[in-house]
Amino acid sequence: MHVIVVGCGRVGAGLGRACEEMGHTVAVIDRREKAFNRLGEGFTGKKVVGVGFDRDRLMDAGIEHAGALAAVTNGDNSNILVARVARETFGIERVVARIYDPRRAAIYERVGIPTIATVQWATERVLHRILPDRPTSDWVDPSAKVMLVERPIPAVWAGTPVLELESAERWRIVSLTRLGVAQIPHPGLVAQDGDVIHVAVLGDASDAFEAHLATGPAHGGSH
Numbered sequence: 001m002h003v004i005v006v007g008c009g010r011v012g013a014g015l016g017r018a019c020e021e022m023g024h025t026v027a028v029i030d031r032r033e034k035a036f037n038r039l040g041e042g043f044t045g046k047k048v049v050g051v052g053f054d055r056d057r058l059m060d061a062g063i064e065h066a067g068a069l070a071a072v073t074n075g076d077n078s079n080i081l082v083a084r085v086a087r088e089t090f091g092i093e094r095v096v097a098r099i100y101d102p103r104r105a106a107i108y109e110r111v112g113i114p115t116i117a118t119v120q121w122a123t124e125r126v127l128h129r130i131l132p133d134r135p136t137s138d139w140v141d142p143s144a145k146v147m148l149v150e151r152p153i154p155a156v157w158a159g160t161p162v163l164e165l166e167s168a169e170r171w172r173i174v175s176l177t178r179l180g181v182a183q184i185p186h187p188g189l190v191a192q193d194g195d196v197i198h199v200a201v202l203g204d205a206s207d208a209f210e211a212h213l214a215t216g217p218a219h220g221g222s223h
Contacts, residue, residue: 001024001025001066001067001068002024002025002026002027002062002065002066002067002068003015003016003019003024003025003026003027003066003067003068003069003070004026004027004028004029004058004061004062004063004066004068004069004070004086005019005026005027005028005029005069005070005072006028006029006030006052006069006070006071006072006073006078006079006082007029007030007052007071007072007073007074007079007098008028008029008030008032008035008036008038008039009035009038009072009073009074010038011072011098012028012030012038012070012072012073013028013035013038013039013040015070015072016028016039016043016045017039017040017042017043020043020044020045025045025062026043026045026046027045027046027047027048027060027061027062027066028045028046028047028048028061029048029049029050029051029052029057029058029061030047030048030049030073031049031050031051032049033047033049046060046061046062048060048061051078052071052073052078052082053078053081053082053085055085055089058085058086058090063086063090063092064090066086066090066092067092067094068092068094068095069082069083069086069092069094069095069096070095070096070097070098071083071086071095071096071097071098072097072098072116073098076099076100076101076104079097079098079099080097080099080104080108080113082097083095083096083097083108083113084113087112087113095113095114096114096115096116097113097114097115097116098115098116099115099116145202145203146200146201146202146203147200147201147203147206148174148198148199148200148201149198149199149201149206149209150196150197150198150199151196151197151199151213152194152195152196152197153165153191153192153193153194153195153196153197153213154213154214154216155193156215156216156217157191157213157216157217158191158192158193159190159191160190160191160217161187161188161189161190161191162176162185162189162190162191162195162197163185163186163187163189164217165191165197165199165212165213167205167208167209167212170201170202170205170208170209171199171200171201171202171205171209172199172200173185173197173198173199174197174198174199174200175197175198176189176195176196176197176198177195177196177197177198178192178194178195178196179194185197
């Protein structure tokens with residue numbers, strides 16, 4: 001696949017090198033030629049000097065046969081403009097824009113432009129590191145709205161149907177691992193002591209999930 005990266009800062013350079021190492025062809029666009037120094041001597045992709053929303057520069061980068069584009073400059077407006085041109089003018093389906101303002105990111109997500117809300121994502125990750133009472137997560141989505149957590153099932157839940165741990169609108173069990181073997185929970189699956197679950201949890205429901213898991217089915221409240 002041909003990948004276009006707009007912005008050759010640390011993120012853009014890293015993306016360019018990673019895509020090339022995975023066997024893709026890559027073109028990187030940046031308004032400053034010296035920014036390409038971050039790509040290193042081993043980078044063999046195309047380097048285009050200019051702004052990423054300039055259609056001629058996108059054409060120079062090979063957008064007509066590109067399969068994906070990442071707009072990762074340090075400007076929200078530029079990234080969104082690049083993403084829209086790539087999506088609406090050239091029909092590129094795999095487009096993502098880095099956005100620093102989480103409020104704007106949410107707006108663009110609703111109109112179909114995938115975004116990485118840098119500040120909100122970083123904030124969520126830091127909180128999980130520095131606050132010991134906050135549940136840790138294995139993965140947090142770029143908008144920081146959903147996290148995936150791994151938890152052992154407490155003994156108090158043993159003998160209870162696994163799906164009773166769910167809260168339909170706030171958390172869902174993605175998988176259960178028993179004796180090293182993972183499976184998708186089904187209605188007849190009963191929890192055993194030692195089981196481990198992976199759960200998709202809304203970010204603002206993490207405390208409620210932890211309390212529900214610790215309390216057990218006898219005092220679990222609504223599901």
